[in-house]
Amino acid sequence: MAGEFKRDMNYIPTRITADGRDGYPVEPGRYRLVVARACPWANRSVIVRRLLGLEPVLSMGIAGPTHDERSWRFDLDPGGVDPVLGIERLQEAFLARYPDYDRGITVPAIVDIPTGQVVTNDFPQITLDFTTEWREHHRRGAPELYPPDLRAEIDEVNDAVFHDVNNGVYKAGMAGDQQAYEKAHAKLFARLDQLSERLAEQRYLVGDTITEADVHLFPTLVRFDAVYHGHFKCNRHKLAELPVLRDYTRDLFQTPGFGDTIHFPQIKEHYYVVHRFLNPSGIVPAGPDLSWLLEPHGRERLGGWPFGRGTPPGPPPESERVPAAA
Template sequence: MAGEFKRDMNYIPTRVTADGRDGYPVEAGRYRLVVARACPWANRAVIVRRLLGLEPVVSMGIAGPTHDERSWRFDLDPGGEDPVLGIERLQQAFLVRFPDYDRGITVPALVDIPSGQVVTNDFPQITLDFGQEWREHHRPGAPELYPPDLRSEIDEINEAVFHDINNGVYKAGMATDQQAYEHAYARLFDRLDRLSERLSKQRYLVGDTITEADVHLFPTLVRFDAVYHGHFKCNRHKLVELPVLRDYTRDLFQTPGFGDTIHFPQIKEHYYVVHRSINPSGIVPTGPDLSWLLEPHGRDRLGGRPFGEGTPPGPPPESERVPSPA
């Protein structure tokens, strides 16, 4: 369709695995997860790392909320340099491995610390591998986010959520044609309505515990009122006006490992400053009030066990704490 936003999904397919078949074996302390708090795709990896307790074995570098054509910058760190990798831009790690790399420099990315080379930026695979390949390093009580008996259902939900919601907000916001925008808008809210119906009967998307499906949906929902409703013209309703999805998002936000990864000032700065074709002034809005995320959610009535037979993760490391939305 003319004017439709098309996402480049051509990511580096290399994997970090227990058997090291791609040349990068699972090894505590060897890899650095580079993220940006602003990015919903990176947010997934941050959440899964928290839920599984991988903080002691996979360090995390946090890029600033804005970037230019040369990639994400470590401008939050002293001297504008990642203290572990010793680089100013994520692009440098890509070019060490691929000197002629000409695709997007994206987060999340796993970087091999000894060589300084990027290993992968394949965001869907990174979280699955954290769950499956890094098992020997999971914390006691870590949840099973991709249970074998539910994988086909999780995959089906994730596929629909990706196309219509995760990427759907971008298809609406980045469209350059009225028809393309309206098509994306209609699919987005149709899918949200379907999920609202589903979640009116069950606490989580698949089964009675948190799974990869919830990890995929949450980053888009939690950003909805702050950026997608206005900035991306996804304005049929705010999330706070949709009771089921509002309370579902509240529930997850208040679950350790979810809300404690969300940095709203950086999220808003990224979208409103970087997307100058949509917001030429670069002015970041003061609102909206997001304190509703801390109000009671009432989802307990639907049953469910957030971590199954497991337990919640402990508090995040001091260096990774984020401000409250209230």
């Protein structure tokens, strides 16, 4: 691996929509969202599903924290088989639709239960469609995560966050040479400094409530000290040493729908076990201490309401609860 890390963004573009224009209409109980607790991209879909209350109409399969060259495995389920799809590996759903599929088998993915075929793994579009296309099935009091009047600003913020932060940690961690690493590291922390300035004056990234922008940033920040600081060499500072971003992350972590989706043991196991080229021993670090996530954040002083005119989601289904995260 030489030079800069390049992420393959060529995902399956099929969409599940209210009008079914791609052949997949929104239907309660028809689809299964497949995720892994370890994956930050999948974490977005888990958060949005929780916030909007889509659990009763969209089931969720949870792959284990590690995978091999073939794909994510359902090794957390009895017999290593997803109880709804009846498959051992997510790869089977991709090959059911595309027998010659030769790209990455990624999460999140949505699978059509009747056919066992993958519908999409386009993670940026999945959460937007949960908000806009699944609206009929939102819970009472669901927040407006992608308000029309703020979409341009949300898109602009998300684009910068994706390139320099979400993907930026990977550009640093997966860099093939010193120059590429230092470039990515500098851009990452320059963007984090900019975000700190923005969030010093407002509680959330765009507007005065939680939006897609916060959903995009949180999964990277909450994983920062546990994996990216050490494993990916993003070590100018720990997040716990950046007061504004630390408290912003605390605020979201303590908000229903965010922290209750985080499983730190699986997150650490994934990165430190799968990335043997970075961690040949496969040893998973015992630390760091993440109890600071549960300390007071004090960001109420900035105003704003997490759910706007809406309400917090209820507790997650018993089968989807994670252990105390910090």
